[in-house]
Amino acid sequence: MTIAPLETAKPAVRSGRPRVGVLLVNLGTPDTADAPGVRVYLKEFLSDARVIEDQGLVWKLVLNGIILRRRPRTKALDYRKIWNNETNESPLKTITRSQADKLTAALSDRDHVVVDWAMRYGNPSIRSGIDALIAKGCDRILAVPLYPQYSAPTSATVCDEVFRVLSRLRNQPTLRVTPPYYEDDCYIEALAISIETHLATLSFKPELIVASFHGMPKSYVDKGDPYQGQCVATTEALRRRLGMDETKLLLTFQSRFGDDEWLQPYTDKTMERLAKEGVRRIAVVTPGFAADCLETLEEIAQENAEIFKHNGGEQFSAIPCLNDSDPGMDVIRTLVLRELQGWI
Template sequence: MSTAAPSETTQPTVQSGPKRVGVLLVNLGTPDTADAPGVRIYLKEFLSDARVIEDQGLIWQFVLNGIILRSRPRTKALDYQKIWNNEKNESPLKTITRSQADKLAAALSDRDHVVVDWAMRYGNPSIKSGIEALIAEGCDRILAVPLYPQYSASTSATVCDEVFRVLARLRAQPTLRVTPPYYEDEAYIEALAVSIETHLATLPFKPELIVASFHGMPKSYVDKGDPYQEHCIATTEALRRRLGMDASKLLLTFQSRFGNDEWLQPYTDKTMERLAKEGVRRIAVVTPGFAADCLETLEEIAQENAEIFRHNGGEQFSAIPCLNDSEPGMDVIRTLVLRELQGWI
């Protein structure tokens, strides 16, 4: 009895010559356009991932297709338009991630046979296109780099899921490595501290405290074993030690909750409201869980939460930029990549 072979995609044409090592930086994703159709396509892919919304049953499919994708794209498109890179006609996340890849490639230019590319988990350029491009460049080994300092199944794991799906369709698979989370890596904590200190030195005011805001997650995911909250706490505690601050001066909060379920607390927006009502007038917010500025940092924090703080009595608010492609930020990525490439280069 014959057995049908699994479906395969056509193997990318491989460049002849010495074998190379590929490095693929991966971030979350972004719409291709800052309008309702573009956001709808992006949200459909994002919210159809069972790592993001675990219950993909009939009720969720009705909510997603009958309610969310009919109304939310219009409102989110307006938010994207507030931060859009109009010169390049793309989101800042795409601009920054490309620059991170370009700068990493330049930093590794003295290493023989290393090729750097970048991709988005949702949207474009896709992980599939990134892997195919590296194979076409002659890479028989690939290091995937999820740009998430803190591990969670809905970020780091879903990158791996997609990488494995792409490789599963290839007859000649490259050897794969994946960088681990770096939530308390010394280079990462030092880079965060330097970025905070540098930014605070430019302000015309002295914040009374700093809020470290991480992307939120349903509490049930943590209850099932996701280590994300533990990693966020470890990052914050390490940053407190490095900056010489206690928990009253460097607060931990969670933003971007969605739906009606209980998410990790304390919530960032509720904390902004509470602090202002308690008499805090000057604050700064850092977002350590984001490797690059995006909608959640540039619009949700720097605009929405700033307005919540001021509306309730706060006076001065500053959003500290992500590490992005800054020198400290690139030090983190370069250190992480070189560590994981040992034995390959």
């Protein structure tokens, strides 16, 4: 077995006491809204054994021979529908940067705290984020996976990459990771405020609200992933806060991929069913996403809206994610300050 040589850290820029780094991490995005950019992103994403657990020969043949030849073209079209043309980047990147900037401002009275941001897949990478924090004199780092509900394909793979980066360092910073916050009071309250604020702007009153979470193969949950249970807990807490029952706030799962059975009920099938059953006005919230992205802005706000209306629905509204809103930033700031206790 060959052991990679340890890296020598770059000289840190220090002024006084050591600094504490905070690294916000979201899932990722292509660098460009074209087939080559999407291909690079999908290859990194789908080559992660946390995302696709069976990385055997058959999968590699399917990935490289079929998926990476066909899917980048179609997904690039979807990305172009939501692309931030002003900054030439995806909304996920724009929002995550803003979250880091606003957190920096919120912690401005603590001059030894440094905030940066990264993507698990794509750029800026986790490695570049950690390198930047170390270069600024941080000897302690708090990693903040921006996923309210824990799952191996999201939260765990962030930790995997952070640990992988640290494993190359001779002089490692001390590390902490924020836990999932799926039923944290500040998170549920922020969701409720966001929903109520958005509904007040609508010209119609939704007959019900659908809470759509990102899907996952059922087999992952059967093997012990706690994700489904945490999605249920979030939905139940939100129902209590809003005074709704399961007929007024529904739980569904979106974004399934491949032929395996995924967590149900499926969001798209639910949209079709509700419209055919006579529901005419609906709103959708996506509590599993800390920032709007392809899955919320295109899949929900466009694709699922079309499914609903095609089958008889009339009015559809996608409720924005918490993003960098005041309630959303309250959640991030609360989580960070809680986990930094004893460091600051």
